[in-house]
Amino acid sequence: MDTHASTFPLIISVDDHTVEPAGVWQDRLPARYRDTAPHVVRAPLKEMTFLGGRFRPVMGEPGDEGPLGDWWVYGDLRRPLTRLDTAVGVDRDEVRLEVITYEQMRPGSYDVPARLADMDVNHVQSALCFPTFPRFCGQTFTEARDRELALLCVRAYNDWMVEEWCGPQARGRLIPLTLIPLWDPELAAAEVRRNAARGVRAVAFSEIPPHLGLPSVHTDAWDPFLAACDETGTVVAMHIGSSSRMPSTSADAPPAVGSVITFANCCFSMVDWLMSGKFERFPNLRVMYAEGQIGWIPYILERADVVWEENRGWGGVADKVTRPPSELFADHVYGCFFDDAFGLRNLDSIGLGNVLYETDYPHSDSTWPKSREVGEAQMGHLPADVVERIVRGNAIELLELTSDGLWQGPA
Structure with missing residues (x-):
């Protein structure tokens, strides 16, 4: 690995992304599902908008005019690959909301050896990757009508994630993040335990489940799932947008507005968790917020x-939250950032042990291939041991990696 003669620690990124190869589900599901399971077709784009936090693509029919792209087809869903899914290697001013094909994306988006090579370029040792087609917590399958097929799809994705994406050719440098059937907490608990038994220590979840039509964390509905995470040391990883609703101010607000305030859902979610009583009921439970940045955390705490302190009596939390929320945060919550100089200047108000570094490869926000340089510029005022904790040490501890920063696979 090329370390560029730098003393900056090798990065463990807790928020990167994989673009699933076309055969993930076709290769793993029974033949009877071949036509209904997720598969890729090449088709023209009829129209596509991204306003008010809502992404609306419309696939054309064969012979229609319009740019060709690769589309995931699953039931009634038609979801194209877009330049925003994989923008690394493209000049920032050339990144547009447009459909693309697999051939038009950087191979590291979907190919393990190419990904490792791009990690080398970026001074990254290891990476935890969120999904693309299933969306950030698998809500694609939650919306499906056929729940039997949806459950098979969740399990097939997890098998691919553990056995192939993070398989032997990754050499421990790719860290598995699995999905759950969000519609059934008991099935979710079983899937957490199934994957924990093969060394998985992170599961994706929605930052605001009610936006998906699911129970909030203030109910007892999620307790079987949370108990499984508590027992197995599985971290609940919530990515911005995992509620299928990005923050926005109006239906016609341009994407730039939402891009500035992407942290907002993480902020709302963190208050939910801190006031839910779940951290006291499940003392080993830990949650992390991917791509939420950290500069907003001190005031919220x-x-x-x-x-x-002043309003818990009438505020409805006196009987379940018995410690100050800031203490609960210190023991249970992790903020993840890739570019947050303000947050790093206020690290004492957040907590050294509660921050994790990320690169967001291959998204348009990614700091690739200069994540090391960005980190050096923003952390230059911090002692070397503090930088080590932020860039890799906290992730090693949270995700139970080897002391060398690698995923060790099944016990």
């Missing part, structure tokens, strides 16, 4: 403590 300050405000949450004030509300808990």
